[in-house]
Every structure is written in structure tokens, then in C-alpha cells.
Amino acid sequence: LKIVSTITELRTHLNSLSGVVGFVPTMGALHSGHQSLINRARLECDIVVVSAFVNPTQFLEGEDLSKYPKTEKDDDQLCKDSNVDILFRPNISDIYSRDEVSIKAPGIRGYILEGYMRPGHFDGVLQVVLKLFNIVSPKKAYFGKKDAQQLALIKQMVSNLFLSVDIVECETVRERSGLALSSRNRYLNEQEYEKAKLVSKSLFIAKSEVDKQNYSISDIKTKMKNILNGIEVQYISFVDREFQYIDQVEEGNTIILIAVKIGSTRLIDNIWV
Ligand code: PAF
Numbered sequence: 001l002k003i004v005s006t007i008t009e010l011r012t013h014l015n016s017l018s019g020v021v022g023f024v025p026t027m028g029a030l031h032s033g034h035q036s037l038i039n040r041a042r043l044e045c046d047i048v049v050v051s052a053f054v055n056p057t058q059f060l061e062g063e064d065l066s067k068y069p070k071t072e073k074d075d076d077q078l079c080k081d082s083n084v085d086i087l088f089r090p091n092i093s094d095i096y097s098r099d100e101v102s103i104k105a106p107g108i109r110g111y112i113l114e115g116y117m118r119p120g121h122f123d124g125v126l127q128v129v130l131k132l133f134n135i136v137s138p139k140k141a142y143f144g145k146k147d148a149q150q151l152a153l154i155k156q157m158v159s160n161l162f163l164s165v166d167i168v169e170c171e172t173v174r175e176r177s178g179l180a181l182s183s184r185n186r187y188l189n190e191q192e193y194e195k196a197k198l199v200s201k202s203l204f205i206a207k208s209e210v211d212k213q214n215y216s217i218s219d220i221k222t223k224m225k226n227i228l229n230g231i232e233v234q235y236i237s238f239v240d241r242e243f244q245y246i247d248q249v250e251e252g253n254t255i256i257l258i259a260v261k262i263g264s265t266r267l268i269d270n271i272w273v
Contacts, residue, residue, distance in 0.1 A: 019046025057124030
């Protein structure tokens, strides 16, 4: 594992290696979800690059960027254990300048759901992902389905801007309880953690309804809300795989998305049915 912080170091090291480059962009605080992306990249590519950069432009005012978990030593170890070739951990000044050309998420898909709850968030995500793609020049880049809207928007950016990188969609990794792995889970206390488990439970119930050919969104939502009793639900939404709202479940082409707030922690999850 080579750990680098500047673009020059990264490029010098990349140039000394040869083969297909697989890239896993992260904000650090790595967990088994990231590890599964890295493992897939390791299987499919000759060179695996991981970036760990807490991107300021995707945080809104009031969302405490400085509180984002930092676990650098553990991240280094996970990358070493997972046979990563290069860990790129830049400083903000390596990535951003004072006056920037910026990129805007598309009007509808970028501004519903997470884009609505966190205005500007996806502009920042796309901006940094584009920069990172240009820095690393990967053949393949790995993203989790847990951030389904982010994934859809990155795929759209790649298509709209004719970028030559393949986006590989990877399954959400869950704890045995069903809770989707997230760097934010570490903010939950014991009671909150118990509540958080109900989020995936509600999604599994939704899936079982669809499996029974219940395609009524309002009925499924009611069943989900019954399980989530006492939890602040920010949204439960049904979209197709293109991220367009739908009137009823289309089996094989639907994503059910949920956002909740438990204590001061915001969690999102989804299930593809
Ligand atoms: O999913 C994340 O961790 C971030 O949004 C990403 C893609 C690394 C961009 O900062």
C-alpha cells in the first residue's frame, strides 16, 4: 500500500504500475461496505486506488463537516489488509481552488429526495467525483447501491459528459440485523441503534409485499410506517430505476427509498424490488 496526498505523487506512482485501474472513492471512516467495494475492484482490476477525502462541498451549512468521523489509522490498515495499491488522501487545497468552475446536478433527479432534503449536496458530490475521476483516470469505479440517488446521478454525469469510466454498482452490505452499514451508524447510541434496525425491517416488509404482488404504494407505505412507529420519517418514496416517480410498484424496476432521523443522526436506506 502506498499512501499519497498530492496529485503529483499519485500520478507518479500510478505511472509506475500497469494495467486496468479500479477506483473506490470514499470519505474515509471505512467499514465492511467499503471493503466489499474494494474487494470487487481487487477481483476485477490490476491496480486498486482508494481515495479518502471528506469533501466539503457536499456538506450543507449546519451539517457539521468537522464532526465527520476520522479513522485514518484503521482506514490504512483496512486498505493494507485488502491489498489496495494506492490510498489517496488529499488535503482540501489539493482539490479545490478559490474560484471554481462548478457543476450542477440535473434539475429533477438531482433535486428530489436527498437533493431536496440537502440542497446543493449532489452538486458537491458530482463536482468532487468528476475531479477524482480526472485525477485517477480509472477504467472502472465502484459505488454502493445504498446511495442509490448518488449512484444514478453519477451514472448520468458519466453519460452526459461522455466520461470513459465504467460505473460498477455494488450491493448494499448489511449487518446481520439488516441495518445497512454506514459511517454514520457510529453516532447511534444503544437505544437509537435498536430503532435504526427498524428501517431495514420496514424495507424487507415492503419487499415481501411486492413479492406477494401487492403493488399499491399507499398500502405498502402504511405497512412500513406501522413498523417505523415513533421514528421521524423524512420520506418513503418509490421511484423506478431511472429515478422517476411511479404511481404503482413495477416489479423488477422499482427502488423504495427511505430517510429517517434518529436522535441527531440522519440515515438513508433503500431496497431494489
Ligand atoms: O459516497 C461517498 O462516500 C461520497 O459521496 C463520495 C462518492 C466519496 C464523494 O465524496
